[in-house]
Amino acid sequence: MKISTKGRYGLMLLVDLAANECGSPIPLKSIADRQGLSEHYLEQLIAPLRNAGFVKSVRGAYGGYVLAKGKREITAADVILTLEGPIEVVDAQVSDGLEELWDTLRGQILQVLESVTLQDLLDMKQRSEGSYMYYI
Amino acid sequence: MKISTKGRYGLMLLVDLAANECGSPIPLKSIADRQGLSEHYLEQLIAPLRNAGFVKSVRGAYGGYVLAKGKREITAADVILTLEGPIEVVDAQVSDGLEELWDTLRGQILQVLESVTLQDLLDMKQRSEGSYMYYI
DNA sequence: TATAAATCCGAGTAAAAAACTCGGTCAAGG
DNA sequence: CCTTGACCGAGTTTTTTACTCGGATTTATA
Numbered sequence: 001m002k003i004s005t006k007g008r009y010g011l012m013l014l015v016d017l018a019a020n021e022c023g024s025p026i027p028l029k030s031i032a033d034r035q036g037l038s039e040h041y042l043e044q045l046i047a048p049l050r051n052a053g054f055v056k057s058v059r060g061a062y063g064g065y066v067l068a069k070g071k072r073e074i075t076a077a078d079v080i081l082t083l084e085g086p087i088e089v090v091d092a093q094v095s096d097g098l099e100e101l102w103d104t105l106r107g108q109i110l111q112v113l114e115s116v117t118l119q120d121l122l123d124m125k126q127r128s129e130g131s132y133m134y135y136i
Numbered sequence: 137m138k139i140s141t142k143g144r145y146g147l148m149l150l151v152d153l154a155a156n157e158c159g160s161p162i163p164l165k166s167i168a169d170r171q172g173l174s175e176h177y178l179e180q181l182i183a184p185l186r187n188a189g190f191v192k193s194v195r196g197a198y199g200g201y202v203l204a205k206g207k208r209e210i211t212a213a214d215v216i217l218t219l220e221g222p223i224e225v226v227d228a229q230v231s232d233g234l235e236e237l238w239d240t241l242r243g244q245i246l247q248v249l250e251s252v253t254l255q256d257l258l259d260m261k262q263r264s265e266g267s268y269m270y271y272i
Numbered sequence: 273t274a275t276a277a278a279t280c281c282g283a284g285t286a287a288a289a290a291a292c293t294c295g296g297t298c299a300a301g302g
Numbered sequence: 303c304c305t306t307g308a309c310c311g312a313g314t315t316t317t318t319t320a321c322t323c324g325g326a327t328t329t330a331t332a
Contacts, residue, residue, distance in 0.1 A: 025278095100263075101212060101252055193308060198306075
């Protein structure tokens with residue numbers, strides 16, 4: 001019952017881009033360094049997100065990636081479905097008589113993911129980072 | 137984002153027992169045959185459910201398993217948590233700033249699973265089997 | 273025009289988890 | 303005492319995940 005690192009890193013990636021929306025393209029390397037992830041692996045994750053039209057790339061020196069849509073127009077579901085394929089709580093072909101339960105579960109998961117935009121995630125993140133301030 | 141076969145088979149197992157609640161103990165073999173599963177594998181699944189007090193076993197010839205509680209007192213969450221451990225949408229130790237999302241997701245999943253009893257699943261199953269009748 | 277910083281691309285691999293399998297011991301009814 | 307069926311622990315196979323690697327291509331700038 002886990003989201004794989006694909007979906008999670010993908011979200012981190014786009015949230016990072018969303019944090020820098022207005023500026024120049026951001027190279028993967030800088031994100032990889034900041035988040036402690038492998039640049040090569042991130043390449044694999046951002047490719048489908050580019051194909052799906054969520055980010056644009058700028059090649060060559062001083063290149064990088066930029067959001068192709070507003071941060072309120074991209075949802076967590078967009079990212080996770082693009083990277084992990086459709087949410088399937090059990091294998092699609094099983095018929096165990098419990099389909100109603102699996103459908104409900106899938107529906108609820110989808111509803112949560114669809115209700116959250118990159119902007120929301122950015123807000124969450126800043127809240128959670130900001131709260132450290134009170135403990136200093 | 138999947139429930140493993142442990143949780144799924146475990147549910148099938150208990151729903152099967154629930155369907156026969158009033159009677160004599162049911163041997164795993166009969167369930168395994170009926171559902172097309174491996175008896176040996178089911179043994180591994182029912183052991184934790186017995187330890188957790190959801191089923192009772194009767195050893196020896198004419199033995200088998202019986203529900204240890206009423207079918208309205210056991211929820212899908214009981215079974216799945218027993219067999220798969222706590223629902224973790226991402227690894228517990230990650231701190232990616234998105235914890236709020238993961239918590240919400242976990243909460244929703246748990247809520248669905250906790251709201252469904254064996255009796256409910258039995259009803260679902262009979263509804264879905266019954267509906268074939270109309271197509272004959 | 274050379275160089276360096278990037279994206280782009282496909283394949284390969286290592287580690288972990290999932291899904292069983294196997295071989296046997298113990299208990300109880302007939 | 304034989305058969306049925308629970309109990310137990312280890313081993314194996316398969317699948318999935320999470321990367322790694324080696325390059326080719328593009329482009330701003332010195």
